[in-house]
Amino acid sequence: METDTISAISTPLGEGAIAIVRLSGPEALEYANQMFRGKDLLEVDTHTIHYGKLVDPETDELVEEVMVSVMRAPKTFTREDIVEINCHGGMVSVNRVLELVLAQGARLAEPGEFTKRAFLNGRIDLSQAEAVMDLIRAKTDRAMNVALKQMDGRLSNLIQNLRQQLLETLAQVEVNIDYPEYDDVEEMTNELMIENTKHVHDEIERILQTAKQGKILREGLGTAIVGRPNVGKSSLMNSLVHENKAIVTEIPGTTRDVIEEYVNVRGVPLRLIDTAGIRETEDLVEKIGVERSRQVLQEADLILLVLNYGDELTEEDKKLFEAVHDMDVIVIVNKTDLPQKLDLEELNRVAGDHPLVNTSLIEEKGIDQLEESISDIFFEGDIDTGDMTYVSNVRHVQLLKQAKDALKDATNGMEAGMPIDLVQIDVTRTWELLGEIVGDTVNESLIDQLFSQFCLGK
Ligand code: GDP
Numbered sequence: 001m002e003t004d005t006i007s008a009i010s011t012p013l014g015e016g017a018i019a020i021v022r023l024s025g026p027e028a029l030e031y032a033n034q035m036f037r038g039k040d041l042l043e044v045d046t047h048t049i050h051y052g053k054l055v056d057p058e059t060d061e062l063v064e065e066v067m068v069s070v071m072r073a074p075k076t077f078t079r080e081d082i083v084e085i086n087c088h089g090g091m092v093s094v095n096r097v098l099e100l101v102l103a104q105g106a107r108l109a110e111p112g113e114f115t116k117r118a119f120l121n122g123r124i125d126l127s128q129a130e131a132v133m134d135l136i137r138a139k140t141d142r143a144m145n146v147a148l149k150q151m152d153g154r155l156s157n158l159i160q161n162l163r164q165q166l167l168e169t170l171a172q173v174e175v176n177i178d179y180p181e182y183d184d185v186e187e188m189t190n191e192l193m194i195e196n197t198k199h200v201h202d203e204i205e206r207i208l209q210t211a212k213q214g215k216i217l218r219e220g221l222g223t224a225i226v227g228r229p230n231v232g233k234s235s236l237m238n239s240l241v242h243e244n245k246a247i248v249t250e251i252p253g254t255t256r257d258v259i260e261e262y263v264n265v266r267g268v269p270l271r272l273i274d275t276a277g278i279r280e281t282e283d284l285v286e287k288i289g290v291e292r293s294r295q296v297l298q299e300a301d302l303i304l305l306v307l308n309y310g311d312e313l314t315e316e317d318k319k320l321f322e323a324v325h326d327m328d329v330i331v332i333v334n335k336t337d338l339p340q341k342l343d344l345e346e347l348n349r350v351a352g353d354h355p356l357v358n359t360s361l362i363e364e365k366g367i368d369q370l371e372e373s374i375s376d377i378f379f380e381g382d383i384d385t386g387d388m389t390y391v392s393n394v395r396h397v398q399l400l401k402q403a404k405d406a407l408k409d410a411t412n413g414m415e416a417g418m419p420i421d422l423v424q425i426d427v428t429r430t431w432e433l434l435g436e437i438v439g440d441t442v443n444e445s446l447i448d449q450l451f452s453q454f455c456l457g458k
């Protein structure tokens with residue numbers, strides 16, 4: 001396979017004192033060596049790091065003092081020779097280093113091209129490559145763990161295991177058809193097929209059940225705080241933001257989007273919707289009924305509906321309840337430090353099944369219970385979620401659904417007495433669909449499209 005040598009800046013932009021220019025490909029060592037004054041990089045051991053000076057080989061002008069890591073194929077991320085030039089002079093100097101590397105003959109890497117090479121060279125499979133992207137975008141520790149596990153091959157193993165079961169079933173059916181030693185071979189083959197495909201079908205269903213949580217971990221639980229003016233919406237938002245600063249763990253070599261309006265409640269990333277509106281206008285309730293606020297509500301996965309304990313339930317409150325009645329809602333009865341005017345019986349009637357939490361934000365009471373309530377809604381009673389494998393990727397979810405449908409067709413077909421070779425087609429199709437998740441059976445344009453969504457330098 002003919003490959004060139006690629007290069008890009010692969011550290012967080014504008015972050016930290018050290019920046020890395022990474023080269024990958026057959027000429028990586030040679031290009032770096034042309035610019036490096038220190039040890040002969042072509043002679044050094046693999047996986048070693050060297051101090052020296054970087055010069056412009058045309059003029060011998062000094063550019064930077066650098067540390068250079070040399071990693072020879074195949075034990076590298078891309079399975080190609082990799083050189084990483086660590087510069088400490090900030091963005092201006094790192095750009096200058098990149099320019100020089102390109103002048104030696106390297107090509108500027110496309111977004112995701114390092115990861116794409118890792119995939120094409122068999123170092124990682126497609127779902128693992130996608131996990132690299134998730135890792136870059138992860139907003140909480142828990143989301144990061146999900147991505148790390150996927151990168152580790154957890155999902156891949158699950159999927160490959162299911163594919164193996166389907167393959168064995170297909171093989172067994174072949175054998176039965178080719179060597180019918182018993183009279184009731186047809187019935188046996190049918191039974192075997194039904195049992196095995198049902199099993200795989202259930203497994204897929206189980207994996208799909210994690211998709212809702214996976215999506216939330218990836219994108220955040222869209223959360224809207226609603227309520228009449230003055231009930232305490234801003235206060236609520238402030239205490240959520242103050243107590244649960246979004247996590248900004250840096251992973252070396254990754255770029256992160258600016259973290260904005262995310263709060264981390266017991267591992268659940270809340271994406272606060274339209275918080276600017278709450279801060280500035282104070283009149284969200286007036287906007288209820290207005291098209292825009294409907295949209296805000298539609299976008300939300302969770303509604304925090306705030307009421308005033310020191311006030312009677314008003315028509316506006318009831319309208320709010322109506323607007324959100326079929327959504328996930330937590331009702332927050334705030335200002336419990338005030339004398340009670342709220343009719344609790346009436347409230348219970350209006351609130352229906354939605355959980356109620358009492359708070360006095362001014363006295364900082366009730367936040368713990370609210371957080372508990374939020375985490376309950378998210379984890380839906382799962383106790384140990386730390387070890388779960390989630391599917392979080394839309395593409396994976398779609399493929400799993402298609403695979404599940406294909407298996408359902410197969411089972412229905414068998415039960416309706418469809419000939420076995422038609423059933424085999426459905427089962428084979430399922431095997432292929434699952435293969436697309438890990439990248440065994442995908443086409444080139446899809447691969448290009450997937451990797452183009454990556455950040456530069458990955
Ligand atoms: P918003 O209009 O819904 O955003 O309400 P704010 O958060 O701006 O609060 C309105 C007023 O109620 C402010 O003066 C707050 O200090 C006050 N407030 C908020 N929470 C409480 C509470 O628990 N008890 C009392 N007594 N006052 C509160």
Ligand code: ZN
Nearest residue numbers: 233234235282
């Ligand atoms: Zn306010």
